[in-house]
Amino acid sequence: MAEPRRSRRAGELVLEVRALRVMRGGRAILDGLDLGVQRGEPFAIAGPSGSGKTTLLFAVAGLSRPDGGTIEVGGVSLEGLAPRERAERVGIVFQDYQLFPHLTALENACLAPRLHGLEGYEARVLELFEALGLSELAHRAPHELSGGQKQRVAIARTLALRPEVVLFDEPSAALDPQTTDELATRLRGLSHETQVIVVSHDLPFLERCCTRGLRLEGGRIAASGTVADVTRSA
Amino acid sequence: MRRALVALTWLWIVFIGSALAPREALAEPGREGVLVVGLTGKYPPFSYFDERGELAGFDVDFARALCTEMRLRCELVATEWDSLVAALLTDKIDAVVGSMAITEERSRAVRFSVPYYESGARLYVRPGARDSGTRGFTVGVTLGTTFERVARERFPEAEVRIYKGDTDVLQDLATGRLDGMITDELVGAYMAHERGAVVEPVGARLLEERMGIPVKPGRDELLAEIDRAVGALRSSGVQRALLEKHLHVGGASAGAGERPGLWRSAAPLLLRGLGATLFICVTGIGLGIALSLLLAWGALSKGFVARPTALLVDFVRSTPFMIQLFALYFGPPSLGLSLSAEAAGITAIAVHSAAYLAEVVKTAYRAVPDGQRLAARALGLSAWQSLRHVVGPQMLPIATVPCLNTVVAMIKDSAVVSVIGIYELTLQTQRIISASFRPIELYAVAAGLYFLLTFPLLVAGRRLEQRWRARGLLHG
Numbered sequence: 163m164a165e166p167r168r169s170r171r172a173g174e175l176v177l178e179v180r181a182l183r184v185m186r187g188g189r190a191i192l193d194g195l196d197l198g199v200q201r202g203e204p205f206a207i208a209g210p211s212g213s214g215k216t217t218l219l220f221a222v223a224g225l226s227r228p229d230g231g232t233i234e235v236g237g238v239s240l241e242g243l244a245p246r247e248r249a250e251r252v253g254i255v256f257q258d259y260q261l262f263p264h265l266t267a268l269e270n271a272c273l274a275p276r277l278h279g280l281e282g283y284e285a286r287v288l289e290l291f292e293a294l295g296l297s298e299l300a301h302r303a304p305h306e307l308s309g310g311q312k313q314r315v316a317i318a319r320t321l322a323l324r325p326e327v328v329l330f331d332e333p334s335a336a337l338d339p340q341t342t343d344e345l346a347t348r349l350r351g352l353s354h355e356t357q358v359i360v361v362s363h364d365l366p367f368l369e370r371c372c373t374r375g376l377r378l379e380g381g382r383i384a385a386s387g388t389v390a391d392v393t394r395s396a
Numbered sequence: 397m398r399r400a401l402v403a404l405t406w407l408w409i410v411f412i413g414s415a416l417a418p419r420e421a422l423a424e425p426g427r428e429g430v431l432v433v434g435l436t437g438k439y440p441p442f443s444y445f446d447e448r449g450e451l452a453g454f455d456v457d458f459a460r461a462l463c464t465e466m467r468l469r470c471e472l473v474a475t476e477w478d479s480l481v482a483a484l485l486t487d488k489i490d491a492v493v494g495s496m497a498i499t500e501e502r503s504r505a506v507r508f509s510v511p512y513y514e515s516g517a518r519l520y521v522r523p524g525a526r527d528s529g530t531r532g533f534t535v536g537v538t539l540g541t542t543f544e545r546v547a548r549e550r551f552p553e554a555e556v557r558i559y560k561g562d563t564d565v566l567q568d569l570a571t572g573r574l575d576g577m578i579t580d581e582l583v584g585a586y587m588a589h590e591r592g593a594v595v596e597p598v599g600a601r602l603l604e605e606r607m608g609i610p611v612k613p614g615r616d617e618l619l620a621e622i623d624r625a626v627g628a629l630r631s632s633g634v635q636r637a638l639l640e641k642h643l644h645v646g647g648a649s650a651g652a653g654e655r656p657g658l659w660r661s662a663a664p665l666l667l668r669g670l671g672a673t674l675f676i677c678v679t680g681i682g683l684g685i686a687l688s689l690l691l692a693w694g695a696l697s698k699g700f701v702a703r704p705t706a707l708l709v710d711f712v713r714s715t716p717f718m719i720q721l722f723a724l725y726f727g728p729p730s731l732g733l734s735l736s737a738e739a740a741g742i743t744a745i746a747v748h749s750a751a752y753l754a755e756v757v758k759t760a761y762r763a764v765p766d767g768q769r770l771a772a773r774a775l776g777l778s779a780w781q782s783l784r785h786v787v788g789p790q791m792l793p794i795a796t797v798p799c800l801n802t803v804v805a806m807i808k809d810s811a812v813v814s815v816i817g818i819y820e821l822t823l824q825t826q827r828i829i830s831a832s833f834r835p836i837e838l839y840a841v842a843a844g845l846y847f848l849l850t851f852p853l854l855v856a857g858r859r860l861e862q863r864w865r866a867r868g869l870l871h872g
Contacts, residue, residue: 225770249776260771263869264789273785274775305868323775 176201176236176357177222177327183230184217191217192381195231199327204349204358206368206375206389214381215361219329222359223254236326246278253320253356257332259312261304261319267291267311268300271319283322290318294348310341317352327357334367346371365393430469433459434489437474438561438830439538441586441642442495445474445827447658449665454642458512459493461634462609465625474827475817476560478540479722481505484612486726487734491622495580497542497605507615508608509622512630513639516601517543518581519551522594525575529553536565536577543578546602563830569595578602582643662828662838669824670845676738676820677807677849680745684806687746688753695758712751718812720744725816741813745806752802760795761787793864800857804850811846821845 177199184192192214199205209215220226222233224240233240235251243251261270268287275283291297294314304312313333320328330349334342349358349371362368368375369389376386377393385392435443435455446452451472463470475483480496483489484506498508519528519535526533533554537543538561547556557574559565562583568574576598584597609626611619629635694705712720724747725740735743764787772782814823825842829835864870 223774225773244776245773245778246776249774254774256767256771256774258767260765260767262768262771262786262790264867274777277777277781277785303868319775 174201175199177359178234178237179218179222179231180234181231182218182221182228182233184214184221184226185229186217190381192221192228195381195383197376197383197386199357199359200374201357203353203373204360204371206372206392207359207361207378208363208365208368208375208392209378209384210363213378215363215378216331217381218378219254219331219361222327223252223329224248225254249274249325250278250323251325252327252329253323253325254329254331255313255316255320255333257335259316261307261312261315263304266301266303267296267307267315267318270304270315271322274319275322278323280323286324287318287322290321294318309336310338310344313337313345317348321352321355325356327359328352330358330360330362332362332364333360334362334364342367343370369393430471431463431466431491432471432473432489433463434473434475434480434483434492435459435494436477436480436561437827438477438563439495439583440563440830441583443474444563444830447661449661449824449827454513454638455493455495457638457642458629458635461629461638462493462622462625465628466621473817476815477538478560479726479816481610482722482726484610486730487612488725488737490615490618491609491611493609495607496610498608499542502610505613506610507613507619508610509619510626511606511608512626512635514604514606515580515582516604517546517578518584518597518601519576519578519599520569520584520587520595521576521598522569522572522574523596528576528598533576534574536568536574537579538562538565542603542605547578550602561830563826567835580605582639586643658828658834658837662841665824665828666821666841666845669819669821669842670849672818672824673807673810673820673822673846674849676742676745676813676818677810680742680810681749681803681806683742683746684749684753687750688757691750691754692757692761695754696761709751709754712747713755717744717748717809718815720748721813721816737813737816737818740816741810741818744813745810748809749802749806752806753799756795756798756802757791759798760791763794764790790869793860793869797857797861800853804853807850808846 175198177197179195179197182192182195183190195214195218207215207218217226221228222240224243224245238251240248240251261267262273265273268291271287271290272283275287280286288297291300294317296311296314296318299307299311299315304315307315317328333345333349337345346367349360352358358371360368360372372389374387375389375392377384435451437443437445437451439453439455441453442455443451443453451474456472459472460470473483473489475489477494480489480492480494481502484492493512495513496502496508498511502508521528528535528551531553533551534557535547535551535554536557536559537547539558544556544558547554557568559568562577562579565574565577565579566587569577577595581597581601584595588595609622611622626635691705691709694701695709696702697705721740721744724735724744725737728735768786768790769782772786777786810820811822814820814826817823819827821842825838829838861870
């Protein structure tokens with residue numbers, strides 16, 4: 163695929179969360195969470211429902227405002243960044259993909275880079291479509307695509323902005339076993355392109371696509387290390 | 397497609413322009429050298445619209461003679477009978493030459509001139525009617541007339557039905573819905589003679605009436621001048637001559653003369669009415685759409701405007717359109733602001749449609765899943781970009797059909813503005829009926845014209861709905 167925008171050395175800290183605090187209805191969902199993700203293989207965030215996974219994900223993606231703490235991507239704090247600048251650092255692929263139903267697959271992926279005035283975005287999107295096996299489907303409407311196809315369009319849409327980190331929210335939730343296998347391989351493949359972070363409660367899936375990770379429980383990190391350590395202790 | 401749309405828009409504008417060009421101007425009262433006179437146009441032979449759609453009758457001719465005598469230019473305004481006094485008090489008109497009987501009750505609100513003619517009320521019944529003294533005898537009168545009170549006092553057993561004008565009463569008498577009517581004896585004689593109405597006077601005069609010309613209290617100079625002019629017209633014989641001409645008093649015959657065919661005279665009037673309906677609807681609803689976006693934005697905002705906006709929308713949606721119309725037409729003068737009938741009508745349509753459309757817009761906005769807004773935000777789109785490129789295009793299929801339904805309802809409801817004297821399709825139809833007495837054909841044609849306006853919108857709505865459904869943009 164296209165070459166990375168910034169120099170990306172494996173091992174450097176790509177995502178750093180410090181003392182993250184998120185309150186909901188007077189209750190702390192995340193209370194002083196610290197975590198760091200080094201650039202490299204896909205990173206897993208596991209945990210049962212209600213553990214604070216989605217809350218962490220939304221805070222990192224800039225979709226909710228934390229009540230305290232800092233989030234840095236590539237050494238730059240997300241706070242105070244313009245929406246466009248933030249989107250070029252962190253992208254997210256939603257569990258239900260959230261493709262725009264009034265646009266074709268290709269238009270879905272081109273919308274944001276076009277509005278942000280990114281140069282050469284057409285070529286970039288076509289490359290992504292090629293790599294993700296979407297070329298034949300470029301002019302289809304979202305309702306004409308299968309779940310797995312929709313997910314690949316959503317991935318292309320996110321990658322079109324070349325973010326340093328891409329968050330995947332429960333990516334295996336709605337897929338059949340074969341598509342899940344393909345996805346695991348694909349996520350590993352994306353590591354050259356961006357830092358993949360997979361948030362899921364599907365432990366076998368996490369084992370297949372990630373090497374490192376952590377497990378959240380009650381808003382705190384219950385385990386971290388290799389993905390085997392994280393899932394074994396669950 | 398786009399070119400055809402532009403051509404159609406131009407055609408529309410030209411059509412409206414030509415249809416509205418010869419409209420009666422509503423004069424500003426109190427203007428130098430002009431006397432604005434109100435009457436109903438629904439009280440033949442005193443005031444009605446003739447076959448050519450012109451105001452005619454004794455009151456009309458007398459008003460013109462009065463203006464000449466006062467050396468003023470006459471402008472006639474036809475308004476519903478029950479709105480005449482309100483129009484007078486809000487300075488929409490200067491005087492009423494509308495066969496208004498001088499009563500103690502009315503004298504408390506307005507100042508009457510000396511009488512310009514005298515008459516009396518009588519009961520008229522159709523052949524085969526029930527006896528007037530029996531229970532179940534139905535008698536029709538016009539709302540707010542002195543006849544209404546007489547009917548209740550003299551025929552306590554009867555069921556009194558209230559109408560907007562004598563023309564409507566006659567219609568129900570002809571179809572047998574009414575046994576009788578109470579009206580002026582000069583009118584009754586005219587109906588029997590001129591219109592061939594099968595009614596007979598029964599009993600003696602029910603009351604003596606003296607008709608005066610009311611003005612707004614405080615306009616003493618105007619009243620003195622009207623008194624002088626009435627006196628002059630009576631003593632010079634002009635008043636007598638006009639009574640003879642219109643009412644066959646003294647045996648003179650008006651002579652119906654050659655009447656042009658109904659449709660030849662009605663068609664231009666109906667088209668003019670259609671043009672006026674189009675104009676007020678396109679303008680009013682156009683403004684309404686703009687206003688609805690503002691209201692929807694206000695109601696959806698999280699700021700302090702949300703509650704007042706929602707309350708305003710609910711208020712407009714829960715009060716009758718006709719009352720809103722009256723409020724806009726008669727209300728502002730007390731604040732020193734006067735709206736013409738057209739301006740009041742268009743404003744009422746704008747406000748009323750805006751409230752309903754705002755509700756549709758609001759619902760459509762909420763129907764777009766929150767996830768779509770989140771996705772737009774995650775891609776770094778600004779709030780405006782999200783609305784313009786993501787949320788807006790998805791609201792369109794959801795909102796269009798309900799919006800078209802609201803527009804169709806509003807076009808039909810625009811008939812209501814006829815009550816403040818806007819010559820749109822319904823009022824034009826009524827005025828032709830008041831001269832021709834052919835309600836069935838004319839109402840059918842009017843209904844057909846409304847259908848022509850609204851049906852294409854319903855069809856367009858259905859087509860768009862099908863297209864969007866096929867594209868997966870509409871569910872359910």
